[in-house]
Amino acid sequence: MTTTTPAAGTKTPLIPPSTHRYAEVIHRLEAGGSMLPDTPENLQQIIGIYKAYAVPMDFYWRDLLYIAEQVFLNPLPAFKYFISQEYLDRPCSYSGDQSQLRIWRGGEKAHPELIEFMERGETRRMPKLLHHLWHDRVNMEFAEACMQAMLWHQGMGGRFNDYLASDAYKANADRAIKAYFKGNPLMLGLYKLFPDMVLEQVKQLSYYSNLGLFWEVMAPVFFEMSDLYDEGKLTSVPQAMDFLVNGIFAVAGRPIYHHVFIRGECFEIIPKSEGFTWLYEAALPYVEAVFYRTSPFRGTKSYNAQAGQVPANQADFHYGILYADVFPVGSAGIPPTLLMQDMLHFLPPYLQEMYKTHRRGEEDQLIQLGITFQRSMYNVTSAVIQALRCALLYPLDDSDPEHLTANRQFFEAQMDRFLRPEARLPDIQTQDYR
Amino acid sequence: MTLLLLLLLPLAAGLVLPLLSPSRPGLVRGLAAATALAQLAVGLLACGRQPPADLSLSWLPQLGLSLDLGLDGLSLPLVLLTALITAMAVLASPADQGRPRLYFALILATNLGVVGAFLARNALLFVLAFELVLIPTTLLVAIWGGERRAGAAVRFLLFGAVSGLSLLGGVLAFGWFGQGAAGADTAVSFSFEALAATPLPASAQRWVLALLVLGFGIKLPVVPLHGWQPISYAEAPPPVVMLLGGVVSKLGAYGLLRFGVGLLPEAWSAFSPEIAAAGAVSAVYGALNAVAATDIRRLMAYSSLGHMGLLVLALAAATPMSLQGAMAQVLAHGLIVALLFDCVGLIQRKTGTTVIAELSGLMNPIRGLPFTMGLMLLALMAAAGIPGLAGFPAELLVFEGSWTVFPRATLICLVASGFTAVYAVRLFNRVGFGRLDNNRADWQSTRLAERLPAVVLTTLVVLAGIWPAGLTAWSEASTAAIALCHSDRVVQQLALAPSPSSLSLPA
Numbered sequence: 001m002t003t004t005t006p007a008a009g010t011k012t013p014l015i016p017p018s019t020h021r022y023a024e025v026i027h028r029l030e031a032g033g034s035m036l037p038d039t040p041e042n043l044q045q046i047i048g049i050y051k052a053y054a055v056p057m058d059f060y061w062r063d064l065l066y067i068a069e070q071v072f073l074n075p076l077p078a079f080k081y082f083i084s085q086e087y088l089d090r091p092c093s094y095s096g097d098q099s100q101l102r103i104w105r106g107g108e109k110a111h112p113e114l115i116e117f118m119e120r121g122e123t124r125r126m127p128k129l130l131h132h133l134w135h136d137r138v139n140m141e142f143a144e145a146c147m148q149a150m151l152w153h154q155g156m157g158g159r160f161n162d163y164l165a166s167d168a169y170k171a172n173a174d175r176a177i178k179a180y181f182k183g184n185p186l187m188l189g190l191y192k193l194f195p196d197m198v199l200e201q202v203k204q205l206s207y208y209s210n211l212g213l214f215w216e217v218m219a220p221v222f223f224e225m226s227d228l229y230d231e232g233k234l235t236s237v238p239q240a241m242d243f244l245v246n247g248i249f250a251v252a253g254r255p256i257y258h259h260v261f262i263r264g265e266c267f268e269i270i271p272k273s274e275g276f277t278w279l280y281e282a283a284l285p286y287v288e289a290v291f292y293r294t295s296p297f298r299g300t301k302s303y304n305a306q307a308g309q310v311p312a313n314q315a316d317f318h319y320g321i322l323y324a325d326v327f328p329v330g331s332a333g334i335p336p337t338l339l340m341q342d343m344l345h346f347l348p349p350y351l352q353e354m355y356k357t358h359r360r361g362e363e364d365q366l367i368q369l370g371i372t373f374q375r376s377m378y379n380v381t382s383a384v385i386q387a388l389r390c391a392l393l394y395p396l397d398d399s400d401p402e403h404l405t406a407n408r409q410f411f412e413a414q415m416d417r418f419l420r421p422e423a424r425l426p427d428i429q430t431q432d433y434r
Numbered sequence: 435m436t437l438l439l440l441l442l443l444p445l446a447a448g449l450v451l452p453l454l455s456p457s458r459p460g461l462v463r464g465l466a467a468a469t470a471l472a473q474l475a476v477g478l479l480a481c482g483r484q485p486p487a488d489l490s491l492s493w494l495p496q497l498g499l500s501l502d503l504g505l506d507g508l509s510l511p512l513v514l515l516t517a518l519i520t521a522m523a524v525l526a527s528p529a530d531q532g533r534p535r536l537y538f539a540l541i542l543a544t545n546l547g548v549v550g551a552f553l554a555r556n557a558l559l560f561v562l563a564f565e566l567v568l569i570p571t572t573l574l575v576a577i578w579g580g581e582r583r584a585g586a587a588v589r590f591l592l593f594g595a596v597s598g599l600s601l602l603g604g605v606l607a608f609g610w611f612g613q614g615a616a617g618a619d620t621a622v623s624f625s626f627e628a629l630a631a632t633p634l635p636a637s638a639q640r641w642v643l644a645l646l647v648l649g650f651g652i653k654l655p656v657v658p659l660h661g662w663q664p665i666s667y668a669e670a671p672p673p674v675v676m677l678l679g680g681v682v683s684k685l686g687a688y689g690l691l692r693f694g695v696g697l698l699p700e701a702w703s704a705f706s707p708e709i710a711a712a713g714a715v716s717a718v719y720g721a722l723n724a725v726a727a728t729d730i731r732r733l734m735a736y737s738s739l740g741h742m743g744l745l746v747l748a749l750a751a752a753t754p755m756s757l758q759g760a761m762a763q764v765l766a767h768g769l770i771v772a773l774l775f776d777c778v779g780l781i782q783r784k785t786g787t788t789v790i791a792e793l794s795g796l797m798n799p800i801r802g803l804p805f806t807m808g809l810m811l812l813a814l815m816a817a818a819g820i821p822g823l824a825g826f827p828a829e830l831l832v833f834e835g836s837w838t839v840f841p842r843a844t845l846i847c848l849v850a851s852g853f854t855a856v857y858a859v860r861l862f863n864r865v866g867f868g869r870l871d872n873n874r875a876d877w878q879s880t881r882l883a884e885r886l887p888a889v890v891l892t893t894l895v896v897l898a899g900i901w902p903a904g905l906t907a908w909s910e911a912s913t914a915a916i917a918l919c920h921s922d923r924v925v926q927q928l929a930l931a932p933s934p935s936s937l938s939l940p941a
Contacts, residue, residue, distance in 0.1 A: 327870040330799035363879055364800045433872060 013313035013409060014401045022415040022425065029411050030404075032396050034382035036375055038237040041354075041431055046240060046376035047229040048351035049343065049369060053376075054222035056342035057215050058111045059118075060143040062087045062208040064212030067207045071258050073180050073198065075187065081140045082128060088115070094251065095220035104220040105227065105251050111219075114138075117345055139338035143211070146335075149289040151207045153314055160210065160256065160281040163274060164203045173202040176260045176267040206270055209258040214282035217254070221247045226348070237379060244383035245390070252279035279387075287384050291377055292417065297334045321377045323422040326370035340366045343373065358434050368434055375428050385414050436480045437489045437503040440513060440549055443473045448542035452535045459534040463524060466538035470521035470545065475726035477514045488555070496906075499562075502555035502625050507912030508761065509552040512688055515768045516552065518894075519680040519737055521546040522887040523673040526776045528783060529883070537578060537921035540570035541677065548681050552688060557605040557624040564601060564653075564689075567682055568594040568615070571674070579669040584661075591661035593652050601649030601689070603714040604642050608697070611638045629697055639701035646693050647709065652687030654742050657716040664723075667735035672779025675731070679738050687745055687764050695752050696916045702752065707840070710750035714742030714843040714850070721853035725860065730781065730788040733857060734774050737817060740850055741767050747840065747847050748832040755912035756835025762828035762905040766898060769824055770816050773891040777810035780884060790861065795870030806880055807866050809888045811858070816895050818854035824895040827902035 018026045024285050025035050028232055036042050063080075064086040071080045088110040091098040096108020119125055121136035154161045163169055181187040191198045225243055228234040234243065256278055258270035270276065296303045296310065296319050303309045311317055321336075329337050344366060347355075355361065355368045389396075391412055394403035418425040427433040447469035454462050491501040505513065524541060531537055547570070550563030574843050576587035605933065609622040612632035623629075634642065651659040694702050702709075720740025728731035745767070748760035781796065782788050784803060796802040817822035819830070829851060836844045898905050 325869055327795060327798050327801050327872070327875070359876060360801070360878055367800050427872070 004206075007018055014399065015404050018408060020412045020415055021419060025425065025429075026408070026411045026415055028155055029382065030396060030407065032242075032386075033238045034241040035378045035380065035385075035425060036237050039431065042375060043229070043234070043240060044350060044354070045239050045372040046379050047234065047235070048348045049372045049376045050222035051226035051348050052228065052346040052351070052369070054219050055111050055113050055117070055346040056138050056339075057219040057222070058114050059083070059138040060140065061212045061215035061219060062090060062110065063138075063140055064091070064143055064147065064208045064215070068137070068209035068212060069214045069259055072205060072262070073177065073187075073201055079186055081132065081137070092216060092220055093254070094217055095223075100110045101251070101254070103247070104224040106220045106223040111223070113346055118373070122345065139342050141333075142335045142338040142342065143215075145294075145338075146286070146290050147204070147207050147211045150211060150285055151204050152295065153285075153293050156285040158276070158281040158285060160276050160285070163276070164206060164268065169270065170199065172218060172267070172269045172271075176262065176269055177202065178267070179262045179267060180260070184318065195204070202269065205260075206258040209270070210256055210282050211286065213254075213256050214278065214286050217247070217251050217278060232367050240385065241379055241383045243386045244380060248279060248283065248383065248387045249390070252277060252280040252283075284388075287381060289380055290320055291322050292320045294319045297336065318420055318422055322375055322381060322418070322424060323420070324370075324374065324424070325422075326367055326374060329367050329370045335403045336370060337366070340370045340373070343369055348391040371434055374424055378425065378428055385411070436476060437505065437553055439476050440473055440480075440553060441503075441515075441546060443469050443476070444542040444546040444549065448539045448546060451539040451542070454535060456535060457768065459531065460529070462534045462538055463527065463529070466542055467521055467524040469542060470517050470524060473545070473549070474514060474517035475519060476543075477510070477517055477809075480510065490555075493559075497558065499558045499624065500556055502559060503553040504555040505553065507909040508688065508691065510656065511761070511765055511779070511908040512552045512615075512684060513549055515684070515765055516545060516548045516681045518890075519676055519768060519772045522772055522776065522891060523676040523680075525883075526673045526676060526779055526887040527671070527932050532578070537574070540574050542676070543570035544574070544677055544682065548685060551685055555626050557608065557626065557629060557693070560689075561598070561602050561605050564685060565598045567685065568598060571678060571682060574674045575666055575670045578671045578674065581669075582665065583669050586665045589662045590666045593655075593659075597649045597652035598650075599649075600645045604645030604649060604693075606636065607638070607645065608642050609636070611642070626692075626697070634698070635916040636700060638899070639698050640704060643694060643698045643701040643705060646689065646698070647705070650686040650694070651712075652686070653689070654683055654746065655739065656686075656712050656721045656742055656746050657739070658712075660716070660739055664732050664735045665741060667738070667775075668731040672731075672775045672782060675734075675775040676772040676779075679734075680768040683738070683742065684764050684768055687742075687749070687760065689727040689913060690746075690749050691757065691760065691913075691916065695749060695757065706750040706752065710747050710836070710840040710843040713743045713746030713748075713750060716746060716780060717742065717847045717850035718743075721850040721857070724857040725853060727857070730778050730789055730790060730793075730865065731737060731775075732772070733861060734791075737814075737854065737857065738771050738775075740853070741771075741817060744829060744832050744847050744851065747836050747843055750843075751839040752917055753835045753837035753839060753861055754914040754917040755831055756839070758906050758910060759828060759831025759833075759835045761909040761913055762831055762902070765905050765908075766816070766824035766828040766895075769891055769895050769898065770813050773813040773895060774810060774889060776804050776888045776891065777813065780806045780888070781810075784880070785874060790864050792874070793865045794868035795866075795875075797866035798870045798875075801870055801875045803880065805885060806888070807862075809892050811862060811866070811894060813895065814858035816862070816899070818858060819851055822896070822899045824898035826899055827905055829924065831906065842912065 017023060020026055029035065036046065040073075063083045065378060066083050067077070067080050070084065070087075074080070090105070091108035093100045095102060095104040095106035098108050118137070121131045121134075123136050146194050177191055178188070181191060205385065221244065225234060225240060228243070234240055255272040256270070256276040257268070257272045257274070260267045260269055293314065295317060324336060326336065328334070329340050332338055347365075347369065350419065351369070351372070354363070355365045389407060389410055393407050394400070396407065398404055398407070417423075424433075447465055450463060451462055454465070489501070489503040493499050518542065524538060527537070544567055547563050547567035550566065551560050554560035555565055568591070572587055572591045575590050576583055579586055605624065609624050610630055611627065612634045648659070652662070655663045669678065670678060672938045717740045720736045720738070720743060724733045724740060727736055741763070745760055745763045748756040748763060778788060781793070781803060785793060787793065787797075796807050797804055812823070816825040819825045833844055833848055844869035
């Protein structure tokens with residue numbers, strides 16, 4: 001197991017203290033900690049929200065793969081959120097008896113709380129279509145918004161995006177498109193006339209698959225963290241972060257692929273043999289696109305691009321959860337609200353009790369849990385930063401000052417991304433931010 | 435008895451309230467609210483009577499003072515408005531109101547004075563009631579006002595005193611110059627009938643009218659007599675401002691209509707261009723100051739000043755339609771300004787401030803005050819004259835009725851009225867939208883009881899918008915009769931005026 005905790009007994013610092021604005025956070029990271037301060041309440045909040053996030057995530061990844069592999073190019077995908085039983089029962093690759101690489105303890109099929117919610121929703125037991133129309137369901141729109149952020153930003157490292165422009169990918173996609181539209185002269189004619197349009201749809205579906213495979217890992221990780229906390233085995237924020245770092249390294253090399261099943265035949269649009277791996281082609285682009293960048297959500301605030309309120313460079317976008325203003329949560333239809341509503345259904349009792357004692361109690365749970373989610377994602381981002389440091393730089397307990405300086409520069413460069421006023425890093429340093 | 439009941443209810447309750455136990459503030463508040471609601475019910479009962487009630491009791495005949503009370507198309511809707519807004523002001527006051535016995539007793543004393551003035555059919559009695567209002571309102575500002583309450587109360591008192599004195603002077607001069615000059619053997623009577631029957635010389639009419647305009651212009655207020663208003667509205671507790679803006683200021687409008695247009699028509703005609711100009715200046719001055727305001731309460735104060743300008747314009751024009759518009763504006767503005775200050779009061783109570791620069795994101799659906807802000811937006815839309823809300827029929831009548839007499843002033847007022855949308859949008863952009871300050875947003879959402887006054891007032895604002903007869907029908911006949919007295923030119927317009935409806939009362 002990899003650990004980010006430095007060896008005990010290091011008394012005299014080998015390098016001078018950082019003068020960065022976030023020097024305190026940097027020193028904490030250098031000591032193997034997280035950007036999130038290590039307090040019992042922070043630990044309770046982030047573990048509770050991981051649990052609440054994991055249940056809808058269990059649906060997200062299954063449905064993302066269902067759409068990428070089964071719905072595929074359906075021109076009227078009205079029922080794409082009506083996931084088949086096969087995908088609800090699809091064994092998770094990383095937990096359960098039938099898993100390909102069992103790392104975590106959870107079950108292999110859809111989580112029981114998810115199944116129960118799909119049947120009853122917030123209202124009562126009724127036909128699936130009514131649940132869907134009443135919007136009493138898991139909000140897959142949020143998952144699609146994340147996928148679209150990854151698709152739209154593209155080029156965030158790795159080779160995945162480049163591969164989507166390759167001839168091999170186009171040839172694979174072409175085979176799948178023709179097979180899918182076989183016997184459908186209208187769609188085949190459309191494909192003939194506008195091949196790039198259909199190909200673009202397939203690229204998007206490849207990102208569906210990418211994100212689905214990413215979350216297939218994260219869901220059991222979060223479930224297990226919740227279980228460990230309940231068992232008293234996770235007792236600090238750094239421990240929670242270390243668990244994530246270890247998880248990242250455990251599955252870093254797992255394949256990212258895109259298979260499509262058309263009339264029983266499997267078409268490998270992105271074959272596993274291409275060697276795309278979970279850490280570099282899914283996890284890091286996801287964190288960059290969703291945690292940092294995304295795009296301004298409609299309905300929360302007006303941005304005037306001509307006045308320079310939207311960066312000209314996509315890499316400078318800063319609308320992700322690490323910068324998000326959570327207070328507008330509650331506005332209808334915006335992705336953060338959709339996610340918060342999903343998590344609200346699965347909050348553990350201890351979080352519900354905590355929210356009742358602060359601010360407006362039950363009335364503004366949606367915002368309180370949004371801020372908890374923000375805290376938890378700072379912890380996940382800390383894990384990613386520590387994992388990158390492990391992969392690219394030096395151990396925290398290294399005795400070479402040059403190596404420690406390199407680590408310091410790496411951490412400071414990461415913290416530079418939070419210097420902009422929208423960053424919530426200063427907010428999460430206190431418990432008053434709720 | 436109905437008329438006496440309208441006065442006795444607040445009088446009796448106002449005397450009983452200080453005797454109640456201080457440990458039961460809820461009872462004090464409840465009794466005050468029940469009194470105002472009972473007064474409203476009595477007023478509504480009077481609506482159905484034909485002819486409306488009249489009462490005349492001798493009081494001090496040597497001074498020409500008698501207890502002449504009456505209800506007509508002008509006074510009845512104003513009495514109902516007063517009772518309603520008093521009830522809403524009581525309900526809008528916080529449950530933990532400090533020194534509740536005195537506070538609610540003073541509110542009822544204000545109510546007593548205002549209702550007394552509206553019911554008075556004797557000019558001296560009117561002056562007495564008018565003066566009575568000044569005492570409790572000054573105390574309400576001085577005791578429960580904001581940080582600058584002392585200055586606000588002093589200015590309020592000074593302006594009020596000047597207003598009262600000029601009114602007293604005007605009324606006394608009216609009686610003495612008229613009946614005294616006519617050589618009446620008996621004592622001078624200040625009853626409206628006697629004053630109307632006594633023609634004043636033209637020069638005397640102008641002097642009397644000047645005094646009355648000074649008195650009522652301060653109370654309304656109108657530029658340049660408005661010096662007390664912005665600071666008083668900004669410093670007084672919001673429920674008190676609901677009374678000041680929604681009811682007390684209407685005494686000025688009522689007085690100008692009753693005394694100026696009704697009793698001194700020739701002088702009114704002679705001064706009307708200047709009065710219309712003052713109205714137009716008020717409308718522009720109020721609107722521009724509202725645009726520049728940095729505090730919501732001051733913004734509302736200047737907005738109110740601007741809308742009083744429209745009212746003054748309509749009174750100056752004195753056509754049947756404009757007078758009908760003036761009465762509609764009195765009622766609509768009373769409801770709207772009460773709603774606005776109720777919402778402002780809620781914002782102040784929750785956030786602790788009304789400074790625009792310190793507020794943002796209040797439309798936030800979960801952490802903000804979306805309900806309050808929504809109703810405030812609706813009230814501002816009503817003030818801007820958006821169709822479907824109370825302000826629209828009132829302003830439409832004002833503009834249509836005034837256009838033929840004072841087209842330029844009407845045009846100016848029309849433009850100034852459009853500025854309502856400017857400051858409303860500006861206010862909402864700064865206060866409603868943007869990021870909610872997490873450090874400040876640590877308040878509980880408004881409770882049902884807190885929302886009740888705003889809901890009632892909003893309902894009436896919407897109702898009056900979709901059923902304008904609710905604003906105009908009360909006074910149709912009364913205003914037409916007054917306008918007829920005033921100018922031959924408007925006789926032709928009367929033919930164009932809407933026909934009286936079932937709600938109309940005898941003039």
